[in-house]
Amino acid sequence: MEETLEFPALLGLIDERSAAFRAAVAAAPSLDVRVPTCPEWTLFDLVQHLGDGRRSWAATIAAGPAATAKSTVPGAPAAPRERAALLAWLAQSTEQLLSALRESGPDRGCWTWWGRSQSPQTCGAVARHQLQEIAMHTYDAQITLDAPQPLPNEVALDGVEEFLLTVCATTSAWPYEPAAVDVHVDVPADVPVDGHATEGRSWQVSLSADGARITRLATPGTPPTAVGAASDAVGASLRGTAGELVLALYGRRPVDTLKVDGDRRLLDLLWAWEPDE
Numbered sequence: 001m002e003e004t005l006e007f008p009a010l011l012g013l014i015d016e017r018s019a020a021f022r023a024a025v026a027a028a029p030s031l032d033v034r035v036p037t038c039p040e041w042t043l044f045d046l047v048q049h050l051g052d053g054r055r056s057w058a059a060t061i062a063a064g065p066a067a068t069a070k071s072t073v074p075g076a077p078a079a080p081r082e083r084a085a086l087l088a089w090l091a092q093s094t095e096q097l098l099s100a101l102r103e104s105g106p107d108r109g110c111w112t113w114w115g116r117s118q119s120p121q122t123c124g125a126v127a128r129h130q131l132q133e134i135a136m137h138t139y140d141a142q143i144t145l146d147a148p149q150p151l152p153n154e155v156a157l158d159g160v161e162e163f164l165l166t167v168c169a170t171t172s173a174w175p176y177e178p179a180a181v182d183v184h185v186d187v188p189a190d191v192p193v194d195g196h197a198t199e200g201r202s203w204q205v206s207l208s209a210d211g212a213r214i215t216r217l218a219t220p221g222t223p224p225t226a227v228g229a230a231s232d233a234v235g236a237s238l239r240g241t242a243g244e245l246v247l248a249l250y251g252r253r254p255v256d257t258l259k260v261d262g263d264r265r266l267l268d269l270l271w272a273w274e275p276d277e
Contacts, residue, residue, distance in 0.1 A: 005158045007106040010127040011098055013155055017134045018094040020149070021050065022087050024141035031083065037140045037252050046144075047086060048079040050137050051093035057130060058093075061100040061123055065109030101127050116275075118169040118214055119162070129166055132159045136250050143252075156242035157201070160185055163249045164203055164214045172275030174207040179266055181205045182217070182237040185245060204234070207270070236262030 005013070025031075031044040038046060059071035080086050104110070106124030119125045135155050142148045151159070164183065185200045202217040238245065239259040247253045255267065 004161070005128070005131075005154065007101075007124055007127060009154075010124075010131050011101060013152070014101075014127065014131050014134055015094065015098060016152075017131065017138050017155065018091075021134065021138040021141050022090055024138065024145055024147075025090070026083070026087060027147075028141075028145055031081075031086070033144055035140050035144045037143055043141065043144055044079070044081070044086075046137060046140060047090055050134065051079055051090045052076075053133070054093040054097040054130070057126065058096040058100040061097075061104050061110055061126060063111070065111070065121075067111040069111060070113070097130065101130075114166045116169075116171045116211075117166050119166040125166070128158070128162050131155060132162055132246070132250075135159065136252065139247065139252060151243045151246065153242060156246045157185065159246040160242055160249065161201070161203065161214075161216070163246060164205065167249075168205060169212050169214050170275040171211040173209045173211060174273070176207070176269055178206075178208040178233070179235040179263075180207065180233050181266065181270060182234050183245065184237060184239040185242045186239060205270070211275070234262065235266045236260065236264065238267070 025043065025047055028043055031047070032042050035041050035043060035046050041049070055073045055076055056070055059073050060067055063071050077089065079089055101123055104123040106122060106127065108123045109121055110123045110126050112119070112121045112126060112129075114125075114129075115121060119129070132155075135151055139148055139151065150156075160183065182202060182204050184202045204215040204217055206213045206215065237260070238248075238255070239261070240248070240257075244253065244258060248255050248258055255271065260267065
């Protein structure tokens with residue numbers, strides 16, 4: 001597998017995860033059931049959020065790099081209440097997003113909310129994050145049916161790094177003593193990605209007055225592929241499968257379900273930290 005998913009693969013997986021989301025909605029006993037992982041929302045609210053969000057991102061991508069904020073869609077149809085019509089509306093939302101991404105290509109600039117992260121402000125980075133948002137909400141819909149499915153391994157594996165670079169990395173100063181947290185993915189040798197066995201991956205989150213910076217660590221026997229310089233002062237580490245890690249990073253399962261080593265207080269501080277925007 002490549003270090004990151006290629007743009008065509010991202011678009012294909014966005015389509016696949018969106019179809020899985022619609023399948024869960026179609027199978028739900030009611031659109032009024034509460035979503036356990038988003039308890040303030042019903043399933044209808046979750047569908048509305050996903051559909052409206054994809055239409056807004058489609059408009060933002062189409063607006064080009066000159067856009068200064070996430071675009072709204074004047075006159076866009078509201079999410080209908082009837083299930084068949086709602087599913088059709090949701091499918092149209094996905095197609096609007098995919099069409100905008102195909103038209104833009106991966107390298108064109110795009111407004112994003114993550115300007116202080118280590119992810120670029122490009123349509124390719126938007127596609128990468130959109131896949132993870134759709135994958136998380138697909139899990140939300142499935143768990144509402146008490147039938148959660150494992151995330152596709154290539155989605156989960158890319159999702160760990162995407163979260164770290166986009167959501168965790170920041171130039172906002174870490175308000176405590178400098179520290180580092182390592183994140184390790186365990187991937188069993190018999191779990192293929194795109195038909196090929198893959199190894200685990202590791203990253204380091206360095207926390208200092210310069211913010212949170214992410215380093216991709218080399219796996220044993222391979223040359224370094226670090227985004228930045230790693231530190232020797234590792235205070236804590238997290239380890240799990242890609243699926244376990246990405247669900248924990250997005251708050252869908254407790255951190256305690258991972259293998260945690262080192263200073264647990266450091267992890268508590270990191271999880272509670274709200275960097276300045």
